[in-house]
Amino acid sequence: MEHDELLKTHNFIVTTKGLELKDKSIQPTGVGDTAQFDGLNPGAGGGGSLSLLALNRNRNRNRNRNRNRNRNRNRNRSFMDAVSTGGILEPWEERDALHQRRSEWVALPLTPPPTLQTLRRQCVDLLEKQYLLQQPDQEMRRAEIDRESQLELSGYLRPLGIENTGGYGATEALFHVILALTDEIGLRYKDRFNVLRPNQIEPRLRPVLPFPGHASFPSNHSYQSFSIAFLFSRMLPEHPASSELFQSARRIAENREWAGVHYAADTQAGYELARMTAPVLEKVCETKMYEALSEWI
Amino acid sequence: MRDYIQKSVHTENYPSFNALWHLQVMGVRDANHQPNGWSAQRTGRTRVAMIDTSVAPSHPNLQGVIKSDLAIDLYSSRLGVFPYLDEDKLGHLDLNSNTSVAENLPGCKALLVELNDRLTHGSLASVDGVQPMTSEAFSGHGTAIAGLIGARPAVSKKHNDDVMAKQHDDLPLPYVGVDPECEIVPISTNFDPEPRGLIIALLYAELIRADVIVMPRIIPDPIREMAELNGHEHNGKPLAEVLAPVTYVDDDIALWKELTQLMVNISQARPIVCAAGNSNEEFGIYPANLASDDNGIISVGAVNAKGFISGYSSANNITVHAPSDDSEVFDRSEIRLDERRDGYNPEGIPTQNANDKFSSFDIISTDVPGKFGYSGSAFGNEMDNGIMREFGSYYCRFGGTSAASALIAGFLALGKTSGELADTADGIASKTWLLSKCKTLSDQDLQFRFPVWTNCVAPDFPDS
Numbered sequence: 001m002e003h004d005e006l007l008k009t010h011n012f013i014v015t016t017k018g019l020e021l022k023d024k025s026i027q028p029t030g031v032g033d034t035a036q037f038d039g040l041n042p043g044a045g046g047g048g049s050l051s052l053l054a055l056n057r058n059r060n061r062n063r064n065r066n067r068n069r070n071r072n073r074n075r076n077r078s079f080m081d082a083v084s085t086g087g088i089l090e091p092w093e094e095r096d097a098l099h100q101r102r103s104e105w106v107a108l109p110l111t112p113p114p115t116l117q118t119l120r121r122q123c124v125d126l127l128e129k130q131y132l133l134q135q136p137d138q139e140m141r142r143a144e145i146d147r148e149s150q151l152e153l154s155g156y157l158r159p160l161g162i163e164n165t166g167g168y169g170a171t172e173a174l175f176h177v178i179l180a181l182t183d184e185i186g187l188r189y190k191d192r193f194n195v196l197r198p199n200q201i202e203p204r205l206r207p208v209l210p211f212p213g214h215a216s217f218p219s220n221h222s223y224q225s226f227s228i229a230f231l232f233s234r235m236l237p238e239h240p241a242s243s244e245l246f247q248s249a250r251r252i253a254e255n256r257e258w259a260g261v262h263y264a265a266d267t268q269a270g271y272e273l274a275r276m277t278a279p280v281l282e283k284v285c286e287t288k289m290y291e292a293l294s295e296w297i
Numbered sequence: 298m299r300d301y302i303q304k305s306v307h308t309e310n311y312p313s314f315n316a317l318w319h320l321q322v323m324g325v326r327d328a329n330h331q332p333n334g335w336s337a338q339r340t341g342r343t344r345v346a347m348i349d350t351s352v353a354p355s356h357p358n359l360q361g362v363i364k365s366d367l368a369i370d371l372y373s374s375r376l377g378v379f380p381y382l383d384e385d386k387l388g389h390l391d392l393n394s395n396t397s398v399a400e401n402l403p404g405c406k407a408l409l410v411e412l413n414d415r416l417t418h419g420s421l422a423s424v425d426g427v428q429p430m431t432s433e434a435f436s437g438h439g440t441a442i443a444g445l446i447g448a449r450p451a452v453s454k455k456h457n458d459d460v461m462a463k464q465h466d467d468l469p470l471p472y473v474g475v476d477p478e479c480e481i482v483p484i485s486t487n488f489d490p491e492p493r494g495l496i497i498a499l500l501y502a503e504l505i506r507a508d509v510i511v512m513p514r515i516i517p518d519p520i521r522e523m524a525e526l527n528g529h530e531h532n533g534k535p536l537a538e539v540l541a542p543v544t545y546v547d548d549d550i551a552l553w554k555e556l557t558q559l560m561v562n563i564s565q566a567r568p569i570v571c572a573a574g575n576s577n578e579e580f581g582i583y584p585a586n587l588a589s590d591d592n593g594i595i596s597v598g599a600v601n602a603k604g605f606i607s608g609y610s611s612a613n614n615i616t617v618h619a620p621s622d623d624s625e626v627f628d629r630s631e632i633r634l635d636e637r638r639d640g641y642n643p644e645g646i647p648t649q650n651a652n653d654k655f656s657s658f659d660i661i662s663t664d665v666p667g668k669f670g671y672s673g674s675a676f677g678n679e680m681d682n683g684i685m686r687e688f689g690s691y692y693c694r695f696g697g698t699s700a701a702s703a704l705i706a707g708f709l710a711l712g713k714t715s716g717e718l719a720d721t722a723d724g725i726a727s728k729t730w731l732l733s734k735c736k737t738l739s740d741q742d743l744q745f746r747f748p749v750w751t752n753c754v755a756p757d758f759p760d761s
Contacts, residue, residue, distance in 0.1 A: 004450065007329070007473060011316070012315075012317070012471055013314070013316065014315075014658075016310075018689055107426070233489075246489045247542050250543040254544070276427050279427075279431075282432055290434070290668065
């Protein structure tokens, strides 16, 4: 094989300082026989790859081990920066990047909404959910619906195990940015299809939340939640809750059906749109994702 | 001040190690890192289908390794996007279209028909502007897996600080995977607990006639993901079902079931190498726990550089063990702690312990160049026109049963490349051959199988 010879003359040695490139043809000197390559040092100090040491030794080995990190992070949320208190500054850089890539997301092939006939049929399912929601065993869901009507992150942070832990400000900031950008994208698609809300088609549906004031299809709760799931699991696939985030997203989206404000078709469209726009959002949010990732590795 | 001294003592204390130790201990490379009694004999290239995240094909050690015209990304679209094609349309693909792996599996069969149709000559590489999710930035895992399997030694160019200089000196990159002659087809998927993505990924691997399939990941099947839940019921319903936060569609439940059978069927024709899991899972994670004598699914556990089963790895229902890193253990079964670790405190640690079994050696693999990936870089945009300013960010510490499974996939590929394993060997024959190359080793009362290329020689673990 080409360059096989190279393996005879050179090798990489892992030392506490990093990865060292050793030229075996150089005679040993007093300081060790490591060939130093000028200009290859990424940071101050010697060694070709101090960066190698920056790695958390445990990180990529174990999907579950990420959990252990959290145990060491007991800083109280109230001492954290403003980002984690629920709001962010307008993400102007990401928004700017998103608009520069307008053509990449503005007209994606989202399956159009079902016919009115089908929507009416889906309303029957919603009526059933409306009845079931009143039953005692749905107490937890009622609380969720209430909580999820506001912009808040517990549905995403809890599966990741960082709801009450400090040190994950960038991860939370990333989620807020994704929510902000997808809100805008989703509203454009809603406006395009202009589908009536379920209770506008079926007045016997009595939503437990006020009329959101914009069209139904696709569901933005679904779109936004799945976008967080797609981007987080892209960023850190090893996290044990990578797949659980999708379940959480689906639950949040379905809760909107239970609340009587969305059809099942809206939920599905939100999922589809999230999947299609994920590659664009990945580029737009690259820096935020990088900052968030560095909190985990 | 005291803390500082203590820290420096502990962090300077780790032994250095050779970045290719795993190839030497498996007998694939000799002390000089030369092929150990094998050479490439096969006319074509051995094809490894890698069902994982996307990869960083720009890595200098992966040049010529990634089969870019067949790489497919299933992250953002159901029937996939071809991320690296120069043309908008697909050329002629030589596919195993008449495969019978989906017989009697109606859901899979329907997906196979769709996939075959999608792959016909002249089909679009991507559909209506949907982009692939394959940016290099977040391709760390796949890049590491690909490097372990098939990286090639390379000579790159190093940045010259003298701005007037016209010449850039050569920079040797002496890194190699198990089978540097193989070709790797990245099949990237997302992590949505939804069966279709993985079914299509597996069907695609079948269609392109992969010699080896490697799947260093869990399948997030809500029912099979946690085997321990089997048999537990609540009010006559399976516990997994009542626990579900969402309602499962019947179609999905049926497809999850088919996926299990599809894996078994495909593994008859081509070995499927799976990571057994990094949390001492009793029988291995799903799908590794499907491995049995009558299929070609291979469950891979991890062994540290001292020859002991890694702290996180299991010994039950594992086909073979391969080199990887280690983890600390402090439970009723064993106390295995890293005494060199910064902050290690011997207080309360019983003197009867197995700390000497811990190995600090990691597996080194290729990483996304620049600041992304597992190893960072001080340079935001590393690899300017192929000129490197550092090499640290091009490699990472890797480990887990992911790393071990990649090494086994490479080992199987090398079997075919070297001609030791017939080109035509199917999944079962490949697995039988792999087992024939194994030495049985023991870790106290546990016995495990460890592949050694020159299997008359006992493996020489470098940290022991």
